[in-house]
Amino acid sequence: MNYRTLGRTRIDVSEIGYGAWGVGGKQWRGGTDEESRAALHRAFELGVNFIDTALAYGDGHSERLVGEVLRETPQQVFVATKVPPKNRLWPARPGIGIDQVFPYHYILACTDESLRNLRVDSIDLQQFHVWNPEWIGRDEWRRAFEDLKRSGKVRWVGVSINDHQPDSALELIETGLIDTVQVIYNIWDQSPESRLFPLCRQRNIGVIARVPFDEGSLTGTITPRSTFDGDEFRAFYFRGDRKQQVEERVSRLLAGLSADGSSLAEVALRFVLTHPAVSTVIPGMRRVRNVEANCSVSAKGPLPEALLAVVRQHAWNKNFYS
Numbered sequence: 001m002n003y004r005t006l007g008r009t010r011i012d013v014s015e016i017g018y019g020a021w022g023v024g025g026k027q028w029r030g031g032t033d034e035e036s037r038a039a040l041h042r043a044f045e046l047g048v049n050f051i052d053t054a055l056a057y058g059d060g061h062s063e064r065l066v067g068e069v070l071r072e073t074p075q076q077v078f079v080a081t082k083v084p085p086k087n088r089l090w091p092a093r094p095g096i097g098i099d100q101v102f103p104y105h106y107i108l109a110c111t112d113e114s115l116r117n118l119r120v121d122s123i124d125l126q127q128f129h130v131w132n133p134e135w136i137g138r139d140e141w142r143r144a145f146e147d148l149k150r151s152g153k154v155r156w157v158g159v160s161i162n163d164h165q166p167d168s169a170l171e172l173i174e175t176g177l178i179d180t181v182q183v184i185y186n187i188w189d190q191s192p193e194s195r196l197f198p199l200c201r202q203r204n205i206g207v208i209a210r211v212p213f214d215e216g217s218l219t220g221t222i223t224p225r226s227t228f229d230g231d232e233f234r235a236f237y238f239r240g241d242r243k244q245q246v247e248e249r250v251s252r253l254l255a256g257l258s259a260d261g262s263s264l265a266e267v268a269l270r271f272v273l274t275h276p277a278v279s280t281v282i283p284g285m286r287r288v289r290n291v292e293a294n295c296s297v298s299a300k301g302p303l304p305e306a307l308l309a310v311v312r313q314h315a316w317n318k319n320f321y322s
């Protein structure tokens with residue numbers, strides 16, 4: 001496993017981090033806590049030392065499971081979690097004030113709840129689970145972040161940027177008050193390369209690249225025959241003719257990659273890690289075999305220029321979250 005510095009936090013994090021939404025259950029079916037525990041243990045054995053969870057994932061279940069496995073793990077692992085929007089609206093909506101989403105006392109109370117779930121005294125990275133640039137001049141979030149850091153309950157702070165809106169955090173970065181951003185960056189959505197990544201490099205902001213597989217489409221496993229439980233997140237994400245659209249896009253992409261011989265999942269992760277602004281990529285992985293496959297990608301290094309040129313042609317401007 002290779003490690004990269006997470007911006008100005010100066011900690012070295014594994015290139016392959018662990019996305020822990022799926023292990024929260026609830027919105028992700030088809031896995032068990034036993035499998036998740038085994039996957040987490042294997043990831044830490046293979047050198048993963050950065051994990052992204054959230055209070056909202058399974059209403060604390062992901063945090064509790066992560067905390068439990070960490071207590072059995074000898075290695076140092078950095079934990080990032082998130083404060084959910086109080087109005088439970090993802091993403092943040094224009095025109096809705098911060099008082100309805102992140103009031104000061106609510107941010108502190110959620111952090112206390114995450115500390116209890118994880119059973120730790122300090123959270124390495126606390127993030128807002130949504131961000132609205134209209135809040136930039138407000139005092140609540142600044143004071144909460146400062147007070148949390150001062151109290152030692154959190155070491156660093158960041159924001160998980162709204163889906164497919166990388167530029168909505170540019171002004172926030174310029175305030176100098178956050179240490180990291182978390183952003184969708186994958187073969188389909190290459191948009192952070194334009195403005196967000198150059199600014200993060202200039203300001204030494206850690207970049208956590210999320211959803212590297214577009215919730216599964218970039219592993220090549222989503223076809224019109226794929227089925228999900230009705231109330232599962234992916235039944236919504238891949239609804240209507242979207243599975244068909246995905247299959248068509250993936251087959252065109254695979255045709256371009258055919259000479260390479262790597263799996264699509266491997267190319268998808270290597271693409272993300274090829275960008276020097278990225279500190280860590282956090283695939284969701286609930287199975288040992290996926291952990292092993294994904295961790296092995298770190299040693300492979302950046303995509304060769306010819307392959308990168310092919311992948312660059314496959315950006316796809318869509319928003320399946322809406």
Ligand SMILES: NC(=O)c1ccc[n+]([C@@H]2O[C@H](COP(=O)([O-])OP(=O)(O)OC[C@H]3O[C@@H](n4cnc5c(N)ncnc54)[C@H](OP(=O)(O)O)[C@@H]3O)[C@@H](O)[C@H]2O)c1
Pocket residue numbers: 018019020021022052053129160161182210211212213214215216219221265282283284285286287289290291293294
């Ligand atoms: N707003 C936000 O802040 C936000 C939103 C979304 C996600 N996130 C974070 O980003 C993380 C990653 O996103 P995600 O989990 O939603 O989606 P993702 O990483 O794009 O895709 C996860 C899917 O890929 C499968 N997979 C993983 N490795 C594979 C491999 N080598 N071969 C084939 N399939 C593989 C997983 O299967 P298994 O589950 O069966 O292993 C799972 O179905 C989340 O866990 C969460 O930490 C944050």
